[in-house]
Amino acid sequence: MTEPGKSETRWQRKDLLGIRELSAEEVTFILDTADAFKEVGTREIKKVPALRGKTLVNFFVEPSTRTRTSFEIAAIRLSADVINISATSSSLTKGETLKDTAKILEANHADIIVLRHGSSGAPQFLAERLRSSIINAGDGAHEHPTQALLDLYTIRERKGAVAGLHVVIIGDILFSRVARSNIFGLLKLGARVTLVGPSTLVPREFEKLGVTVSYDIDEVLPTADVVNLLRIQHERQRKEYFPGVGEYIRLFGLTKDRAKLLKPDCLIMHPGPINRGVEIDSELADGAQSVILDQVTNGLAIRMAVLYLCGGIATP
């Protein structure tokens, strides 16, 4: 109960909208907090009273199972009460605007709103208008901050640190909020990032962010410490962007042959859901280098940390 030591950093945000606006210190703060929440998963009683009395609304206008479930379990383990709303069950289908729906949620005392939305910037729109904490669970092609945080956490856990690593992100970068959030986070923590994929999906313009763009996967793989394979988002694509599944596998798929180019300790990551046999060979996805299930487990710790931090501070 003494005063805090000098230069002790503290969390002050009620919202998590993206990785871009966070400092490296804040990103690390969340990862460190997640360490503590991962420990809770090892206790006899895996539930803490941190958000007792708070109500969390999982508001998923776009379909999602894994992210919504992860947030729901995280909230339950923090003792928050959880309500799930999907696009089809909400009044959005009756023509109600996002703002009006959100105002209704707030009037019902939703303390935390976890929003998945097809439009970039939707979470920020709400954060500027509501007193509730807003957590971005993926907005359009903009950001998916908790996915990037769990990826960073998994890399740090396996490699000891993120700084100095070479991380290769492969696939559908143009449409990927996962890629964008990962790029911001990796660069903030000092990693070197290379993007690989068809030129239609990985435009050179990305180099302005401070990453390298390559169209030759075989040249990049031997120096990779981590490869992160992104899902080909059929639902978000028009045909002219995509070379066809067979050609994609031949040029950019992580096949068993191609995996021989990897360093033995190179991590293989995938945010899921996996198109087995397209982005990655099925055996590799279940192999020794794969940390895909670690990502899921760590996602729970990251989301507990984010909900605890954003949902636990006093709102104005």
Place this chain on the structure above:
Amino acid sequence: MTNNQNARTSPAPATLPVMDGEAINRALRRIAHEIIERNPELASVILAGIPSRGVEIARRIAGIIESLGKSPIETGVIDVSMHRDDVGKRAELPRVRASWLPLPLENKTVIIVDDVFFTGRTARAAMDAISSFGRPARIQLAALIDRGHRELPIRVDYVGKNLPTAAGERVRLRLENVDGEPDAVWLIKEENA
């Protein structure tokens, strides 16, 4: 994010030295002796420090007990952040640390070790946190300083120094291994308190 540099704009507060390194050491030795006296089965005792200075104090007490010819005593870390009762009432949150206790807790005596015992709310949260790891035979409480002003019906079992304080005063504790400053305790009297 801010760096809390202890910067104060109010008039310079009066700082009274209360304990030096030698006095702190004597107080910890007394606590160690009391723990030995009251726990014939030292092997079933766990010292659970509250981060970060409580962890260091627990480590020192365990070291003293061992130096007195007793067998090594188990220690752990119990962070209370997730179990506090002021959720949503603070404008900023400090770092949460992972808790760790030697398991199982059944038939053990867990002694919570804190630096300054004040309202009792931290001790309550620590008891709640410990119970999520199991059900120890008993929980006790040790603190280097007891400054009074309890807000809950909780008492301390082992205390290094009773330090009567006014509500507006603060206790400043520094421990070499945690703060990088020599061991010392001060009482800080606010000018406007």
